[in-house]
Amino acid sequence: MSFLEQIQDFVVGNITFPLTNYTMNRRGVLRHYHELRKSERYPQERLQEMQLRRLRELVTYAGKHCPFYTARFKEAGLLPGDLKTLEDIQKIPPLTRKEVMDHGHELLDTRYLPSIPFADQSTRGPGQPASFARFRKHKLVKNTSSGSTGAPVTFYEDGTITGRNWALELRLKDWFGHKPGVREARLVRLSTDYLPNSSTLRARKRLWHQLILPGVNLTDPDFALSVEKIKEFRPKVLWGFTSALTGLADYIRRSNQDMAGWRPELAISWAAPLYEHEKSLLSSVFHCAQTNIYGSREVGHIAFFCPAGSLHINQEDLFVESQRDGRESTPEHPGEIIVTTLDRSPMPFIRYRMGDIGDVAPGNCACGRSLLVIKNFLGRTGEVFFTRDGRMLSPNFWMRTFMIGLQSQTIERWQVVYRKDRSIHLRIVPRPTFTPETEADIRRHLEKNLSNITPVDFEYVPQIERHPSGKEMLIINESNQQ
Ligand SMILES: [Zn+2]
Missing domain, CATH: 3.40.50.12780 (ANL, N-terminal domain)
Structure with missing residues (x-):
């Protein structure tokens, strides 16, 4: 300078x-x-x-x-x-x-x-x-x-x-x-x-x-x-x-x-x-x-x-x-x-x-x-979820799961929905590299980190809507709504 x-x-x-x-x-x-x-x-x-x-x-x-x-x-x-x-x-x-x-x-x-x-x-x-x-x-x-x-x-x-x-x-x-x-x-x-x-x-x-x-x-x-x-x-x-x-x-x-x-x-x-x-x-x-x-x-x-x-x-x-x-x-x-x-x-x-x-x-x-x-x-x-056996899940867990390493190459977009019955619904926009083996990998990872009493289901979609503000809604929590 x-x-x-x-x-x-x-x-x-x-x-x-x-x-x-x-x-x-x-x-x-x-x-x-x-x-x-x-x-x-x-x-x-x-x-x-x-x-x-x-x-x-x-x-x-x-x-x-x-x-x-x-x-x-x-x-x-x-x-x-x-x-x-x-x-x-x-x-x-x-x-x-x-x-x-x-x-x-x-x-x-x-x-x-x-x-x-x-x-x-x-x-x-x-x-x-x-x-x-x-x-x-x-x-x-x-x-x-x-x-x-x-x-x-x-x-x-x-x-x-x-x-x-x-x-x-x-x-x-x-x-x-x-x-x-x-x-x-x-x-x-x-x-x-x-x-x-x-x-x-x-x-x-x-x-x-x-x-x-x-x-x-x-x-x-x-x-x-x-x-x-x-x-x-x-x-x-x-x-x-x-x-x-x-x-x-x-x-x-x-x-x-x-x-x-x-x-x-x-x-x-x-x-x-x-x-x-x-x-x-x-x-x-x-x-x-x-x-x-x-x-x-x-x-x-x-x-x-x-x-x-x-x-x-x-x-x-x-x-x-x-x-x-x-x-x-x-x-x-x-x-x-x-x-x-x-x-x-x-x-x-x-x-x-x-x-x-x-x-x-x-x-x-x-x-x-x-x-x-x-x-x-x-x-x-609102973005923190408690599993049926009382474990606390923060947004960071999903960021690490989907945004770093292997899965960031197979997934275009994702969204996690926590259901009222404390089950988890995953919406995924797959890339061409996504195979049935990828889902099995993710399931294994989730079972290791969440207990197997937390049901997880997968939905594959062509796109995921954004919030009207333009913000990506990565986590939707219905579990703590009345
Ligand atoms: Zn310091």
Whole structure:
């Protein structure tokens, strides 16, 4: 990297990025990043003290200003002074996605209610503030969750969550040796037709070093255009939906693209786990370090994979629990992830049920950071299946079965349906290489891993429909529907 480029990166990372974000009411991004770089190595006791202090402040605030929480704390008989330890938070019942959908406005600080019509009328994309929001009366921004696993949730923030996400992302990049201002291509939740106008894009490229590319409903012409822009901008970091990054890698490989000597140094995927077959696709095309972000639009970035492969929780800003049947989970019996946002956002999420399965555990990570980790992350509760003899089957089992090794050569597409009677129905689009012997192989593999009391039947089909959102539905779980 030339000296001039180093100066450009420094100016973007330390001046124009934090400053323009400040005008958008995303305050303290750089300061928080520097704090995070220190606190990630604090002893666990000190981190938990910080969490408890912030939790008390949050409960005091939400109990005073958010009608939903006022009622909820009263019902639970909880006063802020009752929070003596972090475990005491369990007195508050978990918050469901449906409650947020039904009571959205009651979760909001009442002082922000007059701002709702302004946020609702905004013509900008979800999560995008009005320009110079910092200096406006109405700072509220409307956002929606992705809704890939159900109806989208609408929520509001004032820039606090986005600012915190930026600081956390700077920390993540720092883990992989990249400083604020590093050039980055971001494949975002916009299709080509809806990309914001070019002056916004130019500003973002110049002032933030971010090249914005489409990340949904992607076709080959979209990828071709993105490849041209990437070759010109030469980002060091690739950031985007797991599906968009693997789609891009697959396009570059299929079309045998000449990337003019460019390759990224880090690929950051998010919004879905990164499975083994996806990891190997990314490494075979990009030959770079990889990480994955676990989080959601509502609560922000919850945890990141470090270079040593642990999924570290961003403990400074989020309190994360894993609960199974009202008790703390164990490595053998992971539970549902429950998240509390510790920052002062006008719409706090207190004990929000994420719908994902995992176990919160001490880090003891080779990277030396003391942040807790999520172990045995098994994916969404709806995608986890319990066999008749009580074994837990995660999506990862099927990914390993069908996407790696021999069977990836014999099967074009697949779908697993868990039936109500706890039997398994496999839909398969076979390739010409699929023979009766292939089915026998798969049956043997399943009998070894599932008990033989789980009936499995095979159906061969010419194609498998996708979800209207374009997402492949690999697992359909009818077993836990009423
Ligand atoms: Zn680590």
